Structures are given as structure tokens and as C-alpha cells.
Amino acid sequence: xxxxxxxxxxxxxxxxxxRRLGDADRIVTFLTPGRGKRDAVAxxxxxxRSKLAGHLEPATRVExxxxxxxxxxxxxxxxxxxxxxxxxxxxxxxxxxMYLAEMADRFTIExxxxxxxxxxxxxxxLRITRGDGLHLVTRSFELALLDAAGFRPEWRHCIxxxxxxxxxxxxxSALGGGLVCPACRPAHPDAAALDAxxxxxxxxxxxxxxxxxxxxxxxxxxxxxxxxxxxxxxESVAERELTGQRFITEARRAGMAATAAAERDAxxxx
Amino acid sequence: MHDRRADATASPIARxxxxxxxxxxxxxxxxxxxxxHVLRAPEEEARTLAAALIExxxxxxxxxxxxxxxxxxxxxxxxxxxxxxxxxxVVEEPLDVLAIERTRGYGGLxxxxxxxxSPADGVGPEDVKIAELxxxxxxxxxxxxxxxxxxxxxxxxxxxxMYLARLLQPLGVRVTRLARGLPAxxxxxxxxxxxxxxxIEFRQExx
Ligand SMILES: [Zn+2]
Numbered sequence: 001x002x003x004x005x006x007x008x009x010x011x012x013x014x015x016x017x018x019r020r021l022g023d024a025d026r027i028v029t030f031l032t033p034g035r036g037k038r039d040a041v042a043x044x045x046x047x048x049r050s051k052l053a054g055h056l057e058p059a060t061r062v063e064x065x066x067x068x069x070x071x072x073x074x075x076x077x078x079x080x081x082x083x084x085x086x087x088x089x090x091x092x093x094x095x096x097x098m099y100l101a102e103m104a105d106r107f108t109i110e111x112x113x114x115x116x117x118x119x120x121x122x123x124x125x126l127r128i129t130r131g132d133g134l135h136l137v138t139r140s141f142e143l144a145l146l147d148a149a150g151f152r153p154e155w156r157h158c159i160x161x162x163x164x165x166x167x168x169x170x171x172x173s174a175l176g177g178g179l180v181c182p183a184c185r186p187a188h189p190d191a192a193a194l195d196a197x198x199x200x201x202x203x204x205x206x207x208x209x210x211x212x213x214x215x216x217x218x219x220x221x222x223x224x225x226x227x228x229x230x231x232x233x234x235e236s237v238a239e240r241e242l243t244g245q246r247f248i249t250e251a252r253r254a255g256m257a258a259t260a261a262a263e264r265d266a267x268x269x270x
Numbered sequence: 271m272h273d274r275r276a277d278a279t280a281s282p283i284a285r286x287x288x289x290x291x292x293x294x295x296x297x298x299x300x301x302x303x304x305x306x307h308v309l310r311a312p313e314e315e316a317r318t319l320a321a322a323l324i325e326x327x328x329x330x331x332x333x334x335x336x337x338x339x340x341x342x343x344x345x346x347x348x349x350x351x352x353x354x355x356x357x358x359x360v361v362e363e364p365l366d367v368l369a370i371e372r373t374r375g376y377g378g379l380x381x382x383x384x385x386x387x388s389p390a391d392g393v394g395p396e397d398v399k400i401a402e403l404x405x406x407x408x409x410x411x412x413x414x415x416x417x418x419x420x421x422x423x424x425x426x427x428x429x430x431x432m433y434l435a436r437l438l439q440p441l442g443v444r445v446t447r448l449a450r451g452l453p454a455x456x457x458x459x460x461x462x463x464x465x466x467x468x469x470i471e472f473r474q475e476x477x
Contacts, residue, residue, distance in 0.1 A: 017390035023295040054462030058390065058425045083464045091432040095389075098429060102389040244389035247429075254436035261440030 010065045011035060012081060014121055015058045016105045020046070028056050028075060029105060030064065033118040037108045040066050040073035052078045059087060059097045059125060086129035095251045096134045099244025100124055100141055106238055107149045115148045123210075135223040136205070136214055142230045143206045151237045154178025155203045160187055170194045172229070174236040198225045283309065335406065337382040337399050339364045347380060354378040359418040360403065360434065362386045362427065366420065378418075381406065387433060388426045395433060403434075407441050416444040423450050423465075 013030035016037070021027050024046040030038050045052045055062055055078035065077040087097045104121050108114050124141040128134065146152060158165055158181035165179045172179050173188035179199075180188050201222065205213045218226070235241050280288070283305055290301035308316055332338070333345035340346065347353060347367075357378030361367055367380050385398040407414055419434055421427035435445045451469040461469070 017388075019391065054465050057462075057464075080462045080464075083462065085464065085467065088428065088464070091429065091436060094425075094429050094432065098389045098425070105390055242389065243392050243394045246394045247387060247389050247433075250395050251433055251436065254433060258436045258439040 007068050008065060008076070009035070009068075010063070012061060012063050013038075014101075014104075014118065014125070015056055015060050015062060016101045017058050018042075018056060024050075026056065027072065030062075030066075031104055031108070031114065031118055031121060036112050036114045037105070037110050038066070038073060039110060040064070040075045041069070042075040042078070045075075055080045057083075058101055059084060061122065061125075084125050084129045086131065087125070091251050092134055092248070092255065093128050095244065095248045096138055097125060097128055099138070099242065099248055102242055102244040103142070103145055103234070106242065107145055117145065117148055120144050120148065127210075132214065133218065135218055135227065136210075136216075139202075139226055139230055140205050140208075140210055140213065142234055143202075146233070146237060147206075149237075151177060153202075153206070153233055155199060155206055158184050160184025167196050170196060170199055174232040177233070177237075194229065195225065197222060198229060201226060202229065332382075336380045337384060337402065338367050338380055352377070355413045356415045357418060358403075358406070358414050358416075359420050361420045362422060362430075370420065379414075381417075383421070383430070386421055386426045387430045398430075400434065400437070404437060404441075407438065407443060414443060416446060419445060419447050423448070 011030075011032045011034070013032045016029045016031050018026045018028045021041060024044045026042045026045045027039050028042050030040065032038060042052050042056050044050045045056060047053070052075060056064075056075070060080055061082040061084070063077075063079045063081055064075055066073040067076050084097070087093050100121060104117060108117065120141060124137050127137045143153070155178060156165075157163060157179065159173065159176045159178040160180055161184055163181050163183075165181050169182050170179065170193065171182075171185050171188075171191045172194045173191045175190050176188050179194075180191050185191050201213075201216055201218070204216060207213075231241075231245055234245070286305040286308065287298075287301045290296050290304045291298055293301075296304070308319070329341050330339050331341070331343055333340045333348055334343045335348045336345060338345050338347065354377050358381050359370060359376060359378055360381045360383060361370065362383055362385065364382055367382060370376050370380075381399070381403050383398040383400065383403075385393055387393060387395055387398065403417075406412065407417070417434070417438055419431040421430045431447050435447075438445050449472055450465065451472060
């Protein structure tokens with residue numbers, strides 16, 4: 001006999017994703033504070049009169065009651081606690097939230113301990129909602145998530161020999177997960193140069209606290225350099241590019257084109 | 271009890287029940303009823319059903335303009351001279367075209383994305399027919415002034431709509447979104463905050 005499982009649990013949760021099941025049902029993936037990541041079936045949720053509808057959207061914080069089912073748990077009640085309304089005001093915020101949820105889902109295994117990932121994701125969604133800089137929120141979440149998942153990148157010492165890395169010749173390896181010194185660099189064919197300013201910010205974000213790192217002024221080139229490093233790192237751990245990264249980039253590009261067009265039109269009108 | 275799964279050795283009736291059971295929304299009881307209905311029906315009816323099943327797989331294709339499913343390309347909607355060519359309604363799936371057509375309140379053209387941007391499911395902007403929509407709007411012969419984005423009112427549908435709005439802005443087309451509010455028959459008590467908030471925001475005069 002397997003260990004007895006409680007028949008009903010009531011928990012708050014962040015909704016990571018949902019996928020359709022049959023005509024009117026959905027499988028919803030929840031991230032919970034104490035019970036890790038869990039899938040559950042929301043029956044009839046696609047019917048317009050469903051009491052669950054609208055309370056199980058990704059990137060919302062909900063309170064749910066899950067009943068233990070034969071194959072999958074069943075959502076019996078759901079109530080939105082926080083819809084993070086500010087996320088929906090702007091596509092860059094929304095695409096960032098989608099990327100964070102995708103990462104949280106990708107880097108966890110169902111029903112396994114997810115540590116303080118719930119608190120990390122919740123904090124990140126609140127920061128996006130209140131209008132914090134998206135680059136800093138995202139980099140801070142990526143570094144903390146990699147740490148929680150056992151892939152903490154090394155930004156102080158060489159991953160090969162443990163020597164402190166001097167400020168003159170800094171290189172890093174995405175596959176190795178951190179800095180490499182000149183002597184160890186040949187052993188890491190993917191190693192690339194890293195400038196001192198980028199490294200300084202990576203360390204500040206990793207060391208925290210967030211509020212202190214948030215005081216750093218990220219110029220656009222610095223923000224872009226940080227994004228390139230973290231994308232390569234996340235990609236090498238996930239062993240593929242995350243779709244959310246691509247969507248953020250495409251959405252930003254479309255935004256810049258739209259702004260340029262608007263400015264051109266305004267210029268023509270003058 | 272032997273395994274109900276359809277394999278070559280199962281009886282023809284068991285295989286038919288199993289085949290019906292695989293269809294969406296058909297439970298085991300309904301599958302049995304359908305199978306016995308076919309068994310009792312005249313042979314002609316069974317042949318018509320079988321032919322329709324084969325034909326739908328062999329002859330139905332995607333319209334080269336709007337990507338709706340059709341037996342011809344361009345489809346009958348795209349070719350219909352009475353339709354308003356200045357408006358395109360963008361939907362996620364072919365079934366959404368049917369739903370909008372049923373309202374009889376829309377007389378413009380369509381564009382079917384065949385999905386919606388959803389990073390959690392590995393679906394990015396290039397995995398749905400967005401580039402094809404841009405190509406239609408950039409066409410020198412285009413008469414389109416307005417694009418109505420009718421993606422589903424959920425996170426993915428909203429993100430896709432906002433992304434389309436950004437892409438289409440430089441083209442000078444008006445981009446609109448379906449109004450959002452409470453569904454007919456809904457109960458305020460059970461409405462989620464986002465829906466209720468929008469219903470208040472987009473309230474209308476009582477006439
Ligand atoms: Zn067509």
C-alpha cells in the first residue's frame with residue numbers, strides 16, 4: 001500500500017500553464033508554496049458558466065482546493081487572490097511574465113521539492129506588476145532559479161582551478177557555468193570574453209539583496225550584455241532555447257518598429 | 271474481460287466502439303450507442319459516413335489566403351464578392367470562423383492563425399500564421415483598413431493580440447479587439463477580478 005495521501009488539499013498557488021483536455025476540461029499546472037509543482041484537472045472550465053473559468057489563468061495567484069483523483073487531482077474550487085493587473089498593461093511585461101512561468105515550469109519536476117521557487121516567482125510577478133525594470137527583474141529571477149535548481153553559476157572563481165579571476169582577462173563558459181581563468185580557458189572551447197562591468201552587475205544581482213541591485217543604473221548596452229550572458233546560460237542548462245526568450249525579443253523588436261513608425265508619422269505631420 | 275483496445279484481432283464491432291470512443295466528447299456509453307446505430311442502419315448510410323470521413327482527409331485543405339479549412343483554395347469566403355474586403359478578423363482556429371459566421375453579424379474576411387503564442391507550450395510567434403497575415407496586409411492590392419483580433423480572452427490570446435497590434439501599427443491599419451465582459455448567464459459573484467474589472471471599464475450606456 002502506498003502512503004496515505006490526503007483526499008483534499010487547500011492551498012494557494014501560482015498558475016504556470018494550462019492545456020486543453022477534451023472538449024471542456026483543462027489540465028492546470030500549479031506551483032505551490034509547500035507542495036511543489038502539481039497538475040490537476042479543471043473540469044468544465046471551458047464552458048462559459050463554469051465557476052472555475054477565469055480563476056485559473058496562467059500568471060495569477062489563486063487559492064484552490066484539489067481533490068485527490070485516481071490518475072490526476074481534480075480542481076474542485078478556485079478563487080483568484082491576485083490577477084497581477086499591471087502585467088496586462090503592456091506586452092513587454094506580459095511576455096516577461098510568460099517567460100518566468102515557462103522557466104519555473106521547465107526547471108521543476110512534478111511533486112518534487114521546489115524550495116523557495118514559489119516565493120521567488122511571486123516576488124518577480126509583483127515587481128513586474130509595480131513597474132520595476134524588466135531586465136533586472138528577469139536577470140534576478142534567472143540567477144535565483146538556476147541557484148535553486150542546482151545550477152548556480154560561478155562569478156568569483158575559475159570553474160576549472162578555483163583561482164580568483166583577475167579583472168584584466170575575464171572569460172566565461174556557458175556550458176561550464178561560470179568564469180574560466182586564462183590557464184583553464186583552452187579546456188572550455190565555448191568560452192567567451194566577458195567585460196568587467198557586466199561581471200560586476202552579475203555579482204551584485206547574484207549576491208543581492210534585490211533592492212540593492214535595483215539601484216544599479218542599467219544602460220541599454222549593459223542590459224543587452226547581461227541578457228546575452230543569461231540567455232546563453234539558461235539555454236545551456238535547459239539544453240534548448242526557451243520560447244519565452246524568443247517572444248520577449250520579438251515583442252521588443254516589434255515595439256521599437258512601432259515607436260519608430262509613430263515618430264516618423266509625427267515628424268511628417270509637423 | 272479482454273482488453274477493449276482496438277487491435278486487428280478485436281471484433282469489428284469492438285473496433286468501431288473504440289474508434290468512436292476516441293472522438294472528443296464521446297464517452298464509452300455514447301460510443302456503444304453510435305456503433306450499434308451504425309450496425310442497425312442501412313448499408314448506404316454506413317457507406318455515406320465512411321466516404322465523408324475519407325473525403326474530409328483527402329480533399330480538405332487550407333485556403334492559401336486566410337488559412338481556413340476548405341475544399342477549395344482560395345476558400346468560398348475569400349472568393350465571395352459580397353464580403354467586405356476592408357476588414358480581416360483574426361482567429362485562433364477554424365472552429366472560431368464557424369462561431370463568428372453563426373452570429374451573422376460579420377461580413378468581412380478572416381485569417382486563421384492555427385494556434386496562439388504560448389511559450390509554456392513551446393509555441394512562439396513564428397509557429398502561428400502571423401507572417402502570413404503581415405504578407406496579406408503588405409500586399410499592394412490590399413484594401414484592408416481594419417484588423418479585428420478575435421483571439422480567446424485568456425493570457426495567450428491577449429499576448430498574441432498585443433503583439434499583433436505592435437506589428438500592425440507601422441502598416442497604418444486600425445487594430446481592434448473583441449469587447450470583453452461578462453458572459454451571458456454569468457453570475458457576478460463568481461466572476462474573476464480581471465473580467466469584472468474590464469466589464470466595468472468598458473461599460474455602456476443603458477438604452
Ligand atoms: Zn480563405
